Amino acid sequence: VQKRTLRVLISSVIVPGGAANLKGVVLTVQDLSKEAELNQAKSQFISNVSHELRTPLSSIKSYIETLYEYGDGLDESTKRDFLEIANLETDRLTRLVNDVLDLSRLESGREYHFEPVDIAQPIEQTLRTHQLTARERGIELSTEIGTDLPLVLGNYDLLQQVLANLVGNALKFTESGGKVRLSAHCTGDGNKVRVAIADTGIGISPEDQQKIFDRFFRVENKVHTLEGTGLGLTIVSSIIEKHHSQIHIESEVGRGSTFWFDLDGYLETCEWPRREAA
Ligand code: ADP
Secondary structure, three states, X not given: OOOOOEEEEEEEEEOOOOOOOOEEEEEEEEEOHHHHHHHHHHHHHHHHHHHHHHHXXXXXXXXXXXXXXXXXXXXXXXXXXXXXXXXXXXXXXXXHHHHHHHHHHHHOOOOOOOEEEOOHHHHHHHHHHHHHHHHHOOOEEEEEEOOOOOOEEEOHHHHHHHHHHHHHHHHHOOOOOOEEEEEEEEOOOOOEEEEEEEEOOOOOOHHHXXXXXXXXXXXXXXXXXXXXXXXXXXXXXXXXXXXXXOOEEEEEOOOEEEEEEEEEEOOOOOOOOOOOOO
């Protein structure tokens, strides 16, 4: 049995053309199930956000309180450790607030400006901004961009954010000695561009693959770092949907993961080469 939320309005009216004082009753029934469902999802989100914010906040508070009340009895290195933890937790809080704001902006129904984008540009920018982290973690980060790519129709900043989130994850969940590759090629049907981020990292089980796009979901494992918010992939999937597409994943535990999506070409097709081979 499916539960529904209904609103029933009863009003009395004079019957037009009827005898004087002849009254009728109008019943209006509104189905509010969709609205009730949305409200419930909203309250669930607010309660999740509050929970996620409370954890770092209470940790920061307890370290600062200890320093404030018992600081005199602590040695210098313990004090530094406490301050460092409070500092890291503050960074985490900032990331959480930023992610929640990004997500709520994406879901507010606001219109984003779409323009012709040469996808090679945000890809190369992502390579530059993540190369240092990749080197520090001993991971080979590379790009492979087709020479025949058409321009795609998209929002540059949002696409940049998708690439940064996916490459950030790939680097986070790949061990030293591994590889992360960003690629863009024309699809078989000739007027779409397929963008893929492939890593040789820890991989994701089929069961977890169903959940990773859910808000705040994070796989419990040894790489479960302070860095994550569990909102990154929700943001990625929402942005790709704004581009009338879908994010896909192929992954095998212990071998690695590939996240990919297609973008519509803008006027041109792959048959009209426009990028020179490097
Ligand atoms: P987080 O901020 O924790 O990275 P995301 O929404 O970006 O949140 O990702 C959700 C979870 O999906 C991560 O915590 C991780 O368990 C898993 N995940 C995401 N990307 C990868 C990847 N490339 N390899 C392995 N696991 C991944």
